[in-house]
Amino acid sequence: MDKIDISNIDKKWQSFWSEKKNKFKNTDKNKKFYCLEMFPYPSGKIHMGHVRNYAIGDVVARYKMMNGFNVLHPMGWDSFGLPAENAARENNLNPKEWTKKNISAMKHQLKLLGLSVDWDREISTCDEEYYKHQQELFIDFYNKGLVVRKETYVNWDPIEKSVLANEQVIDGRGWRSNAIVERKKLYQWFFNISKFSEELLEDLDTLKEWPERVKLMQKNWIGKSVGCEINFKLSGVEKFIKVFTTRPDTIFGATFLAVSVDHPICENYKKLPKFLDFKKKCSQVGTTEEAIANAEKIGFKTDLEVEHPFIKDKTIPIYVSNFILMDYGTGAIFGCPAHDQRDFEFATKYNLEIKPVVKPKDANLINLKNEAYTGDGTIINSEFLNGLKVPDAKEKIVKEIAKKNIGKKKITFRLKDWGVSRQRYWGCPIPMIYLKNGEVVPVDKSELPVKLPENIDVNSKGNPLDTHPTWKKTKYKKTGEEAIRETDTLDTFVDSSWYFIRFCSPKNKSKAFDEDSFKYWMPVDQYIGGIEHAILHLLYSRFFMRAIKYCNKRISIKEPFKGLFTQGMVCHETYQDEKGKWISPDQVENTQIGMKSKIDGSKIKVGPSEAMSKSKKNIVDPESMIKIYGADAVRWFILSDSPPERDVQWSTAGVSASHKFIQRIWALNQKTLNRNQNKNDDEKKFSLKFNEYVFKITDLIEKFQLNVAIAKIYEITSLFENNLEKKISNEKFINYQTQFLKMLLPFAPHLSCECLSKLEGKNFYSNMQWPKGSKSLLDKQEVTLVVQINGKKRALINAKKDLSEKDVLIEAKKIDNIKKNLKDKRIIKNIFVKNKIINFIIAK
């Protein structure tokens, strides 16, 4: 028997599909399906995470094609970003050349997977043709007021004189200079995403095909909180400080006020050395939420006090503190240490009064020695609020505050405007210019794109666009006066916030997208990508869709992604030598006495399985795996071993087993062609079973349970193997096998098509149609009923479907083991569930 020649068959079908452009005969223009996987960053080599992402997407795309849909399945490159600049610095390469080279290498590798991707629609975000339209969109947004300029903080490296990304800050220091990173204020461009806060939150409910946990993460990210603004009057003067709180019910427990270092009242102290010291300390904490939350809470006591609005003659001190953020709420809070953990820690540190105002149901629980009490309860020590429950007290105090005219109910969102300015070279230039009179205006659209200069000095300190000798000098088209270009580039998240729209009309030169193509293809029916994008990328894309709708009356869609699937990561065991150096899997072999180094035979320590990463060297290269085992085996393994939404562990044994299975199908196909049978006595039983599998696999693919679908394919293979000798005519057998191979096709397309063409006696095969099961055959299927006594399994009954309780009882009582167990026992009742169980409840 011949073995399958994997590499020839891979090549043969890949070139066949590329000529046919993956269009199958039965597509219906009225049924569209837009299947999209998150496009890759062109790092130069595909990794197993890509293989998994695109293997899942390809199953969906091919399955939909086979069901008659007109499928859009494009691919492109998220090709701006920091790594190109780093590579440029390290290897003295031009970022553009580096990126181009990487794209062509990765495209070659992706093609080896045999994906049903339409390469005619390929786009790359660093192409002028792409970012030109992005600049247009930016200007459209600007003209509609969706772009604003304001000050915000960045991580500043004082030695490199440049802004650092969070990942470039390690333990509070710059990754290259090792300088202590400072928080520095810069003017930056923002997208006014917070304008849509309410909408972005509410519309989550319309996303029925999104995972609940992603929606929950977005909900928390947007962070709507209902609270109250209160003006506290400064002692002695007619000035007020506005605070925001979600716990106005605890106002009688307020013992201090805390404001952000950036609060306007701090202006008073900007010359005071003690305050400047304090401010410097604050600025050395990173800009991430995590860093701020974990930083030790410190405070600066001002000489100011406010009057308590409800307690006569009580004054409250004002502190400046690092745990208050200027861009959330009003940048000021009242501290109620008894009922807020952060306030508690602060008060303990500075010896401030801790006054309980909420009594828990179980009064013994109150213990304010170690932590605040943040739970529910009854209000105490609070005059007119005493005795009320927390929610009722909130309502009452808000009314009182409004009555006194010192504040009002207020809804605040955690979601901040999206800062899109980056002080970097390898990104889309922001199409704005600065005039001499201080005005900032957009570049005239006729002058787009604002191109990146190619001759840059990547090793210069600071932003290469800013230090470039001529690039930023320009003229304002309207007046001809000299002007200076914006030297910041756009966050690369902007590039990926609309690429899915560009795919609808990727070649359109005059505008970002053609409205008719947009209307036909959008929204994306199935979007597939990593869970790590659950918040930002998806939220930004949702914002972009709304912003585009806001600017273009012909667009009515708000949500870009109808269905979302988030896949897990690809993991591998980690290996270390005796010195603790990380060792890559291909330098390790498994011997009878444990893991050994292939190079010097030394002992290797096996660590836990973790997401594949360069730093731990636990990477397996897809291309070499494809070379050894073939594209189908690699795709098959990565889909078979775990549910797609969970992490999967790569194993060489696993992919080699997948390869064996490919051989097994190939062998079965040859046995089928060589068998000789024309009787049909055994066909009925076989067809009943097979028919059941058609329904099961269809359902499992629809539900994304691809690993289970694959388990069923293993079972079907055994079913065919076990029936080779049975009395089923060749014609029938080949007919079933054709249907079977079509169900295999989305998972292992090269193998499936090769087997199909062999069954037909042709060289190629392209008439694809997903098999349709028969509902009436399904009803003839036998079922297994469980016989229980007091909920414990005691026997099984094989029976026709839909047997009545009476008949099942008769059958059950015939079984020896049941007779034995029911002897001399009193049956209290039976529980019967059709086609499932009969449970005898007996007296003990």
Added chain:
RNA sequence: GCCCUCGUGGUGAAAUGGUAGACACAAAGGACUUAAAAUCCUUGCCCGUAUGGGAGUGACAGUUCGAGUCUGUCCGAGGGCACCA
């Protein structure tokens, strides 16, 4: 710190509240072979030759005729936190 997810054999896992461990990996034993590879078969907690019985899904409670699945508390692992993409 805040938020989210996940805990089932040696391993990856399966199971509309109804047979726990399908399917696969690894292991052990066997068949075929001069031998190996390949392939195929069997086994897999405890008691029992076996029919059978018992324990068992991170821990402890609860709801139910019946809980891996639902509820609560706890323990453990992983992920996200706005300039990585």
